[in-house]
Amino acid sequence: MQTEIALTDTEQNTRESVNRAVSLLRSGEVVALPTETVYGLGADAFNAAAVARIFEAKERPRFDPLIVHLPNKTMLHDVGEVPSDIAKTVTQLVETFWPGPLTILLPKKAAVPDIVTAGLPTVAVRQCQHPIFHRILKHFGGPVAAPSANRFGALSPTSASLVLDQLDGRIPLIVDGGACARGLESTIVRVRAATPKPVIEVLRPGPITEDDLKPFGKVTFAKRNDEVEDSAPEAPGMLATHYAPRTPLRLLENPSDFSADPEKRYALLSYRGQEKDGFLDLHPWAGVVVLSPGSGRVAEAGIRLFHLLGQLDKGGYDEIIAEPVPDRGIGRAILDKLRKASVKG
Numbered sequence: 001m002q003t004e005i006a007l008t009d010t011e012q013n014t015r016e017s018v019n020r021a022v023s024l025l026r027s028g029e030v031v032a033l034p035t036e037t038v039y040g041l042g043a044d045a046f047n048a049a050a051v052a053r054i055f056e057a058k059e060r061p062r063f064d065p066l067i068v069h070l071p072n073k074t075m076l077h078d079v080g081e082v083p084s085d086i087a088k089t090v091t092q093l094v095e096t097f098w099p100g101p102l103t104i105l106l107p108k109k110a111a112v113p114d115i116v117t118a119g120l121p122t123v124a125v126r127q128c129q130h131p132i133f134h135r136i137l138k139h140f141g142g143p144v145a146a147p148s149a150n151r152f153g154a155l156s157p158t159s160a161s162l163v164l165d166q167l168d169g170r171i172p173l174i175v176d177g178g179a180c181a182r183g184l185e186s187t188i189v190r191v192r193a194a195t196p197k198p199v200i201e202v203l204r205p206g207p208i209t210e211d212d213l214k215p216f217g218k219v220t221f222a223k224r225n226d227e228v229e230d231s232a233p234e235a236p237g238m239l240a241t242h243y244a245p246r247t248p249l250r251l252l253e254n255p256s257d258f259s260a261d262p263e264k265r266y267a268l269l270s271y272r273g274q275e276k277d278g279f280l281d282l283h284p285w286a287g288v289v290v291l292s293p294g295s296g297r298v299a300e301a302g303i304r305l306f307h308l309l310g311q312l313d314k315g316g317y318d319e320i321i322a323e324p325v326p327d328r329g330i331g332r333a334i335l336d337k338l339r340k341a342s343v344k345g
């Protein structure tokens with residue numbers, strides 16, 4: 001299969017690309033689409049055969065459920081139930097953060113095929129903010145199931161060319177909507193009724209942070225699967241092996257933890273590229289990339305993380321050493337990705 005790239009650089013090209021994407025979605029095909037977080041691989045959420053193609057293209061195991069993207073807020077009620085005891089909080093979250101990078105788990109409606117939710121009784125929903133994605137969904141007129149457009153277990157792509165690196169020849173179309181504005185996957189939450197406040201449990205940290213969610217309930221974080229014993233994964237995205245570049249990566253919490261193998265070529269993934277942080281001078285690095293040069297901004301580091309990891313992955317290094325980023329705001333999500341990508345032991 002030839003993978004086509006659809007441009008959105010002019011209004012004329014955008015119109016043609018939107019039409020092409022919509023007609024493929026209608027015919028039960030998969031299409032890679034830009035979102036504000038990472039590129040997604042979309043298919044008609046109500047068409048089980050189309051959704052099956054997503055799993056094939058990504059080589060994703062069928063036990064890993066997908067996120068359903070809505071063309072508008074009201075369509076939430078076509079795919080999910082909003083239990084009355086959490087309705088107020090869910091409405092507040094939807095009104096505050098949609099369209100945007102917040103995914104909410106709700107009991108699923110029967111109309112959603114089981115393949116979308118991997119047989120779970122819940123469905124993950126969000127309304128995406130990217131203008132091109134929004135236009136395609138509006139024309140298509142129904143919900144689109146879309147996981148990140150990477151091969152299973154690999155880095156989520158934040159540009160059309162990174163999608164092509166992973167899925168060339170496996171999908172018919174990539175709509176090139178430019179680099180993703182957020183660069184990290186959406187925050188996934190589950191809401192539970194409780195007194196005195198509802199509980200908002202974060203299953204996957206992302207661009208909507210603890211501080212953003214706090215006004216709406218008590219925010220808790222689900223444990224990672226490798227910290228939980230004898231229990232089935234609640235969000236398979238929490239599996240410890242996710243988001244890894246092909247090159248082994250190690251998150252070095254302290255510079256003093258580093259000991260070099262003289263045979264190996266190491267690259268440094270630096271937070272802000274400052275000597276005083278103790279990593280730059282630690283070793284004659286074969287390569288250095290900096291997430292947020294200068295005084296460091298976690299939001300910028302989030303935008304550039306997957307892009308720079310993808311670049312390092314092409315550098316032929318034996319190992320990537322990652323500096324920690326501050327554990328605040330979206331830094332929490334970055335650390336989560338780096339820990340999951342990190343080699344154990």
Ligand code: TXA
Pocket residue numbers: 035037038039040041064065066067101103105117120122123124128146147148149184185186187188234235236237238
């Ligand atoms: O920003 C995003 O969320 C991107 C863009 C494309 O929207 N999508 C994305 O999808 O990251 P994906 O499939 O790569 O990650 C979704 C995560 C998976 O880890 C999946 O296991 C979890 O959400 N998930 C989906 N439905 C679930 C459910 N019903 N219960 C628990 N976890 C669920």
Ligand code: MG
Pocket residue numbers: 147148156
């Ligand atoms: Mg993914």
